[in-house]
Amino acid sequence: MPSAPWSTQPNKNGLHLLNLNLGEAKELLDIYRPPPPPTVLEWATTYRAIDGRPFSLKRYPCLVPIYQDESPFIIVEKPNQVGISEWLLNVSLHALDCGAPAFGIGQFKDSLNVGYIFPAWTQLRDFSKDRIRKIAGETEYLTELLSPIRYGPLRRESDLGLYFIGKSAWYLRGAHRPDDQLASFPVDILIIDEYDLITERAVSLAEKRLRASPLRLKRYVSKPSIPNVGIDRLFQESDQHVWQLRCPACGEWQEPDFWQNVVRIENGDLQDYPEWSQRPKEDLLRSRYQFACRSCRQPMTPTSPDGRWVAQSPGSLIRGYRIPGLVAPFVPLEEVVKGSLAEEPDVLLEWYRGDLGIAKSPEGGQLSWDELEACNRDYNMVTSARRCSMGVDVGVKLHVRIGCFRDGEWQAVWIGTVDEFEDLDKLMASYHVRTAVIDAQPETRQTRNFCKRWPGRAWMAYYYTGEKPPAVLQWKEAEGDEAGQVTIARTEMMDRVASAHREGRDGLPSGARHIQDLYKHMISPVRVLTTREKQDGTRYKVAVYLDSGPDHYYHASVYERTARDKVPASTISTSGLTGPSSFA
Numbered sequence: 001m002p003s004a005p006w007s008t009q010p011n012k013n014g015l016h017l018l019n020l021n022l023g024e025a026k027e028l029l030d031i032y033r034p035p036p037p038p039t040v041l042e043w044a045t046t047y048r049a050i051d052g053r054p055f056s057l058k059r060y061p062c063l064v065p066i067y068q069d070e071s072p073f074i075i076v077e078k079p080n081q082v083g084i085s086e087w088l089l090n091v092s093l094h095a096l097d098c099g100a101p102a103f104g105i106g107q108f109k110d111s112l113n114v115g116y117i118f119p120a121w122t123q124l125r126d127f128s129k130d131r132i133r134k135i136a137g138e139t140e141y142l143t144e145l146l147s148p149i150r151y152g153p154l155r156r157e158s159d160l161g162l163y164f165i166g167k168s169a170w171y172l173r174g175a176h177r178p179d180d181q182l183a184s185f186p187v188d189i190l191i192i193d194e195y196d197l198i199t200e201r202a203v204s205l206a207e208k209r210l211r212a213s214p215l216r217l218k219r220y221v222s223k224p225s226i227p228n229v230g231i232d233r234l235f236q237e238s239d240q241h242v243w244q245l246r247c248p249a250c251g252e253w254q255e256p257d258f259w260q261n262v263v264r265i266e267n268g269d270l271q272d273y274p275e276w277s278q279r280p281k282e283d284l285l286r287s288r289y290q291f292a293c294r295s296c297r298q299p300m301t302p303t304s305p306d307g308r309w310v311a312q313s314p315g316s317l318i319r320g321y322r323i324p325g326l327v328a329p330f331v332p333l334e335e336v337v338k339g340s341l342a343e344e345p346d347v348l349l350e351w352y353r354g355d356l357g358i359a360k361s362p363e364g365g366q367l368s369w370d371e372l373e374a375c376n377r378d379y380n381m382v383t384s385a386r387r388c389s390m391g392v393d394v395g396v397k398l399h400v401r402i403g404c405f406r407d408g409e410w411q412a413v414w415i416g417t418v419d420e421f422e423d424l425d426k427l428m429a430s431y432h433v434r435t436a437v438i439d440a441q442p443e444t445r446q447t448r449n450f451c452k453r454w455p456g457r458a459w460m461a462y463y464y465t466g467e468k469p470p471a472v473l474q475w476k477e478a479e480g481d482e483a484g485q486v487t488i489a490r491t492e493m494m495d496r497v498a499s500a501h502r503e504g505r506d507g508l509p510s511g512a513r514h515i516q517d518l519y520k521h522m523i524s525p526v527r528v529l530t531t532r533e534k535q536d537g538t539r540y541k542v543a544v545y546l547d548s549g550p551d552h553y554y555h556a557s558v559y560e561r562t563a564r565d566k567v568p569a570s571t572i573s574t575s576g577l578t579g580p581s582s583f584a
Helices: 014-019 022-032 040-047 061-068 084-098 121-135 140-145 200-210 231-237 281-285 333-340 345-356 369-373 421-430 444-453 490-502 518-522 552-566
Strands: 073-077 114-118 162-165 168-174 189-193 217-222 241-246 262-266 269-271 288-291 307-311 319-322 388-394 398-406 409-418 433-439 458-464 473-476 485-489 525-533 539-547 572-574 577-579
Touching (some): 040 061, 040 084, 040 140, 061 084, 061 307, 073 231, 084 121, 084 168, 084 189, 084 217, 114 200, 121 168, 189 200, 217 231, 231 319, 288 333, 369 490, 369 518, 388 552, 398 421, 398 552, 409 421, 409 552, 421 433, 421 444, 433 552, 444 458, 458 552, 473 552, 485 490, 485 552, 490 525, 490 539, 490 552
Parallel strands (some): 073 217, 114 168, 114 189, 241 319, 388 433, 433 458, 458 485
Antiparallel strands (some): 262 269, 262 288, 388 398, 398 409, 473 485, 525 539, 572 577
16 A cells, blocks of 8 residues: 555654754644645545546536535435546545545544445446556556555456455445345445435445444435435435526526526527527527526536535535536537437436436326326215225325225225224224225234234235236235235336326315325326346346325325225125226
8 A cells, every 4th residue: 555645654753852842842743743634636636647637627616515525414416427426436535545544533443444335236347347447547656556456366246346445445335136235344434326226225224334433424426317206305305505607797696507598599699498499400400509697698608617506405414416417518508409309208308317417207107186186076075985995004194095986986985094003993894894905014013903803804915026026916815813915016006006097097086186195195106117137237127116205195095906806896885876896
């Protein structure tokens, strides 16, 4: 390991200090006192080299305050190619090189460990085999620091996730197999790259690796996906720093925005977005564009160093930064405009997320307010009914949906919350519930006791989230002291609930919008396609639902719809109306 200029060296003149007066001794100590360890930015500009040139943030001025920020928990919501991955790398190498004393925890431990979490094994492997070895050859200092990595033998696949630099350890882990990859290693700094591609459970397991550390620094970054999901949700919970530029002409501070700052140039005139967006696509592809002040329309430079970060919600324990896509230094505006003209939904979605750094839901990926309104029928919730199905989602409160077949369709006859499991017994009796399906977790004991009070009519529900569920619903009759159970293919049943409401086949009572939180919960889940990776490295696409907020009523609807499968296909009567049960 190279001898760093900030290393603590013994004071060779210590024996002579007794012969000096106080002023002379202080002056001599100042001369021989080792310099403080460098900051991340100082370290990077001293020892890193990109493409043969000294590391610099000249083209990325908005990153300077992020490099200088020493907050315990920092999250960055960002588009593609704005230098944030390099920041994570520099944070890692700086910490491993400088060690525990540089972070003020030298009295607690000698080493300082860094955990770097990737979404999948292929990303970890490429980073370990290629990126680290290239970095090790950038400068003479890094060559010596990382020599065991650069000159060591080509490591086995199973060894690619651990490197030692001095006394410190660098754990590289993939979140694709959390029980295997994210268990039993201690870290002081946790880095998660592409946070939105990692499951909540994997994040939770990774954060447990910090429990024994006196430092506990966290750095999470990601391209956004869905509004209020993943990194976007963390940003909403943070102090919400946004980047603003000052117009050199009128002095107005403004956050770079595609729809307000990008103007089209035609015959010397400037056209704002509402005007130029109406032009034929062929004309727009041949046009020139300019980044201009939203007020005075004078030219501005999106990568100008004359900018500032402004916290929109100060006081949060999370330091959050949202980097606008227009500050990417090497992407011409013409290319950004071209992306906005994409007609394929997936391409346009990636333009929002990857080019602009804006969270965006896929079209048709979640229920809408209007679709729920179309399910409203001319009836009110009733106080009793017969042959009903009931679904219960368990949380701080019990969210309940009771359905019954009437007017030729399934309709919700009661929707609401109760506080205690005993309240469910009253609903079972009042609505003559034939089948109830209730979330088995987190109150497994109380759920089991409730189901045992209603044998053959109440079932504990578990979600199946594996690659290929053997069936959409798998029922297991009660045995011995165990209650009846049903395993539900989560995505498939959530699809059925969405389709039934989208097509108006599940009726809601008149004015359902006034049921507290109902619409909010029903529009929360968002269906997306995500890439998963098998242990052998094979990648595949799978549909999953992500929640953009509380979604208890949606899952109560899934459980109620599941319960219909056990309602006998015989005549069902309420309020004089009859019809067969239906699960389709």
